[in-house]
Amino acid sequence: MGDPVRAPAADRWCEQVTVRIANTGGTAVRSGTLTFETHVIGALGIDWATVRTSRPLPAPLPGGTARTQTYTVCLDAWRVPLGMHVETRRATAAWS
Structure with a gap:
């Protein structure tokens, strides 16, 4: 899993987050969750x-x-009052 690369979105409570997800194992990942x-x-x-x-x-x-x-990636608008912004600093994956 690579570090997230952030870019602004239209709303202060959202941002575009690009991640690189790598499966270094020998079998296919069929499902999982990105947090x-x-x-x-x-x-x-x-x-x-x-x-x-x-x-x-x-x-x-x-x-x-x-x-x-x-x-x-968006949060509820009420969580990000005027003058504040969001930063997605970490992304983790759990797969099966």
């Missing part, structure tokens, strides 16, 4: 909250291959 850790950042740079959101992994992913995919 994003998104931080709510205040105007002065203070980290106010971390919210986890999940998406299904793109499957199947054959063994020994990788895929790069972009997700729109």
Whole structure:
């Protein structure tokens, strides 16, 4: 799993997050979950909250291959008041 690459989205409570998902094993991944850790950042740079959101992994992913995919990661608008923004700093995968 590569580090997430962030890009702005149209709303302050969303961003485009691109991740590289690699299956280094010998068998195909048939299902799994991708979890994003998104931080709510205040105007002065203070980290106010971390919210986890999940998406299904793109499957199947054959063994020994990788895929790069972009997700729109959004929080509820009320979690990100005016003057604040979001930063998705971590993405993890759990597969089977």
